[in-house]
Amino acid sequence: MMNPRILYLIKRAEIEVTSRMSRALEKLSITVTQFTVLYFVWHDKGDLSSAQLSRRFSMTPQSMNELIAVLQRKKLLKKAVDPAHKRILRISLTAKGTQLLKDCNTAIDHVEEELLAGLSKADTEKFREFVGKILASGREKPLT
Amino acid sequence: MMNPRILYLIKRAEIEVTSRMSRALEKLSITVTQFTVLYFVWHDKGDLSSAQLSRRFSMTPQSMNELIAVLQRKKLLKKAVDPAHKRILRISLTAKGTQLLKDCNTAIDHVEEELLAGLSKADTEKFREFVGKILASGREKPLT
DNA sequence: CATATTTCAGCGCAACTGAAATAA
């Protein structure tokens, strides 16, 4: 069998990851996409607007707004007007959202372990570094 | 900023890959998902049934069948009854499908180059190996 | 005036569930 494309391997990996995460998260009544949004928000410490999130997800601001609205109805995210720009709503986790994210992280810890079972600790760090560089190639400009 | 989860990085990478591939493929009137199906079929040399493909994509056989149907209407895939199992339809590329896949590969060659710009040749091979191992962790059982 | 964010309204379709027919 010839060497498959890197893009194909990344797609395969994402399918595998998403599939396992779905199963791990379904008992928490949250989808992989919803979890990822929570994680993005947490990762960037509540500084993001809905429009900024939409760009990181490569989706339209309208679609992201719907996603956010779902998470707001679930009381996992909240919006607060930016003091400097009254039109911008900064998004952050609620206490409930923070707790759920914590539970999600616990739930998928073993998913991550399973996936990385074939890699040594050093290789895992190498892998992390490589993905980081791949992501960096997409943003000579800083993320907005 | 603390070390982000590997699963998060893989998700980010997939979003980036899909976004760029969409732009590269739209002039060929094919979606990333459709391209990936063609690539899967090509990669496995026409031995797959729709049901087998659906498992690899972690989607229901019904959904995969619809995807296949679209590609059949586009005359990119064809079905042929398995000589040993009259119920099973083996899927393979048509001549047109083979040509389009070739064009797609050309179109996304530079996408791949861009993404891997930050990695040396050796690192690229390392990366390929790591993803291979991650995928292997999901199939102690051989793929059906 | 140009640009960015948010929101309302409507649309298309991709992937789902349910059910049934065929075949090993």
Place this chain on the structure above:
DNA sequence: CTTATTTCAGTTCCGCTGAAATAT
């Protein structure tokens, strides 16, 4: 009888486009 593949029918929902209001 059980299991796997395919297919028909109906449905839900995600992400899209268009348009408008608000604010810089």
